[in-house]
Amino acid sequence: MQLRLLPFCLGLVGALAAMPPALAQFDVNLVPKYTIWDIKFGEPISQIPPEEVAEIACGTNGGPPSTPLKDFAEFARCPAEPTGLHEVFFTNDDEADYIAKALEAEYRVMQGGTSIYAHPVVFSVLIDAEGIVRGIRIVTDERAADRERRVAMTLSRNLKSRYGRWAQACENLPPTDGQLPVGKIFVHEICTADSPEGDARMRLEATYFRKKGQTSINLETQTINKNYFQSATRLEVVQKPYEPDTRPVR
Amino acid sequence: MRMALLALLVLLPGSAFAGPAEDLKSGARTECRGCDLSNQSFKKANLAGVDLSGANLSGTTFHRANLKGANLSNVLAEGANFNLADLGSADLSGGHFKDAMFYEAQLSGAKLAKADLSATRMQHARLTGADLSGADLDWAVMKEVRLNNANLTDASMERTNLEKASVGRSKFDGTTITSAGFLEVSAPGASFKDATISLTDFYGAELNNANFAGATLSDNRFTRAKLKLEQFADTTFTRNILPDGRVQGTQ
Numbered sequence: 001m002q003l004r005l006l007p008f009c010l011g012l013v014g015a016l017a018a019m020p021p022a023l024a025q026f027d028v029n030l031v032p033k034y035t036i037w038d039i040k041f042g043e044p045i046s047q048i049p050p051e052e053v054a055e056i057a058c059g060t061n062g063g064p065p066s067t068p069l070k071d072f073a074e075f076a077r078c079p080a081e082p083t084g085l086h087e088v089f090f091t092n093d094d095e096a097d098y099i100a101k102a103l104e105a106e107y108r109v110m111q112g113g114t115s116i117y118a119h120p121v122v123f124s125v126l127i128d129a130e131g132i133v134r135g136i137r138i139v140t141d142e143r144a145a146d147r148e149r150r151v152a153m154t155l156s157r158n159l160k161s162r163y164g165r166w167a168q169a170c171e172n173l174p175p176t177d178g179q180l181p182v183g184k185i186f187v188h189e190i191c192t193a194d195s196p197e198g199d200a201r202m203r204l205e206a207t208y209f210r211k212k213g214q215t216s217i218n219l220e221t222q223t224i225n226k227n228y229f230q231s232a233t234r235l236e237v238v239q240k241p242y243e244p245d246t247r248p249v250r
Numbered sequence: 251m252r253m254a255l256l257a258l259l260v261l262l263p264g265s266a267f268a269g270p271a272e273d274l275k276s277g278a279r280t281e282c283r284g285c286d287l288s289n290q291s292f293k294k295a296n297l298a299g300v301d302l303s304g305a306n307l308s309g310t311t312f313h314r315a316n317l318k319g320a321n322l323s324n325v326l327a328e329g330a331n332f333n334l335a336d337l338g339s340a341d342l343s344g345g346h347f348k349d350a351m352f353y354e355a356q357l358s359g360a361k362l363a364k365a366d367l368s369a370t371r372m373q374h375a376r377l378t379g380a381d382l383s384g385a386d387l388d389w390a391v392m393k394e395v396r397l398n399n400a401n402l403t404d405a406s407m408e409r410t411n412l413e414k415a416s417v418g419r420s421k422f423d424g425t426t427i428t429s430a431g432f433l434e435v436s437a438p439g440a441s442f443k444d445a446t447i448s449l450t451d452f453y454g455a456e457l458n459n460a461n462f463a464g465a466t467l468s469d470n471r472f473t474r475a476k477l478k479l480e481q482f483a484d485t486t487f488t489r490n491i492l493p494d495g496r497v498q499g500t501q
Contacts, residue, residue, distance in 0.1 A: 051293050054314065095293060095313045098333040102353035102371040104391075 032092045036116075036123045036136055041200060041239040045072040045088075045131050054094045059087030059124040061247060062139030062234060075127045083242055085126040085134055092123075117158040119151070119233070120144045126238060135238030137245075146227050153187055155233040156206035163202055166193035178212030182229045192244075202237040203244035274300060303341075323361075343381075457481070 034052035050056075050071050057065030058078035067077060069088065078086045091114040099105075115121060119140055126135035138159075140152035160168065170191040179186070187208035194201050207230050210216070214228040236244040271290045273279040274297060281301035289309040298318040307327035314334045322337075324344040332352045339359040347365060352372040357380055364384040373393045380400045388408040392415055400420040407422075411431040419439040427447040434454040444464040452470060457477035466486040475493045490498045 051291075095311065095331070095333070098313065098353050099331065099351065102333055102351040102373065104373075 032096075035092065036125075036138065039125060039133055039136055041133055041135065043133055045075060045125070045127050045133055047133070048072055048090075048125070052093050054091045055089070057089045059089040059122075059137070061087065061245070062122055062124060062137055064122070064143065065089040072125075072127075073131075075131065076129070080129070081126075081245065083126075083238075083245065085128055085238075085242065087124045087126055087137065089122065089124050114141075117155055119155040119158075120148055121155070126242075134242050135236060135244075138233075138235040140231075140233045142232070149227070149231055150229075152231045152233055153206045153208040156189065156191075156204055159204055159233065159235050160191060163193060163204070165196055166202060168193040168204075175209065180210040180214070182208060182210055182216075182231075194240075198240075200237055200239050201242075201244060202235065203246070205232075205234045207232050 032052070034049060040047060055065065056069045056072060058067040058069065060066050061081075066089075069075070069077060072088060072090075075086045075088050078088055080086055094113065097113055113120060114123060116138065120143075122139045122141050124137040124139075125133055126137060128134050140149070140155055142149065144152070168191045170189055173188040173190065175181070175186055175188075179188075185208060187206055189206045191204040192202065210229050214225070214230070216225060216228065217223070218225055238244055270279065270282045270285050271287055271292070274282055274287075275292065275295045277296070280299065282305055283301055284304040285302070286306045287302070287310055288306045290307075290311075292310065292312045292315050294314045295312070296316045297312075297320055298316045299320060300317070301321040302325060303321045303323045305322075305325050307322070307325050307330050309329050310327065311331040312335045313331050315332075315336070317332075317335055317337045317340050320337070320340045322340060322342045322345055325342070326346045327350055328346055328348045330347065330350045332350060332355050334354050335352075336356045337352075337360050338356050340357070341361045342357075342365050343361045343363040345362075345365045347367050347370055349369050350367075350371075352370060352375045354374040355372070356376050358376050358378040360377070360380045362380055362382045362385050365382075366386045367382075367390055368386050369389040370387075371391050372395055373391060374395065375392070376396045377400055378396055378398050380397070382405055383401050383403040385402070385405045387402075387405055387410045389410065390407075391411045393411055393413045395412070395415045397412075397415055397417045397420055400417070402420060402422050402425055404424045405422070405426075407425060407427040407430050409429045410427070412435050413431050413433045415432075415435045417435055417437045417440055419441075420437070421441045421443075422445050423441055423443040425442070425445045427445060427450050429449045430451075432450060432452045432455050435452070436456045437460055438456055438458045439460065440457070441461045442465050443461055445462075446466045447470055448466075448468045450470045452472045452475045455472070455475045455477075457472075457475055460477060460481060462481055463484045467482065467490055468486075468488045469490065471491040472493050473491055473495055477493060479492070487498065492498060
């Protein structure tokens with residue numbers, strides 16, 4: 001451990017020690033017990049322990065949740081996508097997050113929510129008609145604060161590294177349909193890869209640009225248009241013979 | 251005979267040996283009066299309407315649980331976790347909830363009379379129409395709670411933090427409020443009749459039509475509060491900071 005982290009750790013331990021008995025339930029290990037990375041393809045959806053996730057709902061192609069579901073067994077209520085898979089949205093278990101909120105814990109890391117690599121994201125699991133898990137979808141959460149949304153594209157770097165053993169083929173796409181760079185930066189990269197075992201395929205898309213009409217300045221009022229840009233990372237990993245959805249990030 | 255008994259035990263279904271916690275979660279039983287359920291997890295469990303009166307629930311988690319209409323009267327639930335739980339119309343009267351957490355919990359219409367809610371964390375909880383008469387709310391953190399039309403008659407509120415709470419038309423009659431925080435509370439039409447209020451901060455509070463008849467108010471701060479001085483006509487009013495910033499009794 002680096003010495004400069006020592007005061008933080010001592011402070012954290014001290015803060016935890018001084019808190020009410022409810023904190024006995026607090027898991028100092030800040031990573032949730034069950035995460036999207038624990039999902040196994042080719043196995044029934046019942047593999048996901050319901051007590052280890054908070055909200056379950058029909059997914060909207062990586063967007064916000066739609067119809068709430070009592071449990072994953074109700075996946076068939078979600079309309080099938082063109083691939084025939086049903087997208088079910090879920091969030092990480094938030095028990096520790098809410099203990100931190102209740103105790104007004106100083107360290108925001110304790111209030112992580114549904115995130116990976118410190119980026120707020122939307123998780124979905126893709127299920128076939130027989131209730132077998134065939135894939136996962138992770139999209140940066142468009143509802144995040146401006147500051148977090150601005151760096152959403154950088155999540156792709158973490159995910160590239162995570163899938164480093166997969167032989168990735170990446171392509172940088174040029175601006176189309178009136179797209180403009182944000183300042184001097186334009187990113188539209190799509191990486192695809194097959195798993196080393198050859199049984200799964202991934203598609204990773206990173207975007208950072210202004211869409212048509214998203215100008216930086218309002219020419220009528222001469223004010224800066226805040227939040228007028230697209231910044232997102234979208235990962236989809238599916239079991240073969242299914243193919244990742246290529247619909248654009250909304 | 252012993253062999254037969256042994257065989258019977260082996261053949262009995264596992265559920266026959268399940269503890270009361272498992273039976274409650276599965277719905278096999280709907281009451282567990284006076285049970286020891288301390289340090290259990292009822293996370294996301296459906297316990298609507300269960301009777302746990304007098305039970306020991308200390309350190310138990312009910313995160314996201316459905317306890318609508320449940321009977322939790324006279325329970326011992328110190329340090330329990332009710333974050334995001336639905337306790338609508340539940341009976342928690344006479345219970346001991348010291349240090350418990352109710353963050354964003356639904357407690358509308360709940361009965362909390364004479365409950366010990368000291369040092370609880372109740373931020374963002376909904377307590378519309380709740381009965382908190384005679385409750386001990388000392389040191390409770392109740393920031394941004396919705397407490398409209400609630401009954402807090404004769405409650406104890408020492409160092410209670412109600413910052414930005416919504417307490418419109420609630421009754422604080424006869425309540426003892428000391429060193430509490432009512433910063434920017436929305437309390438139109440609230441009743442503080444015969445209350446004893448001291449060293450409390452009402453900075454920026456909306457107190458339009460609040461009734462202070464018979465109340466004893468001393469050393470409080472009403473800076474930028476929305477109210478008329480006539481509202482203090484029938485009160486014992488000493489050393490308070492007035493809405494315009496003047497200290498009472500000075501020029």
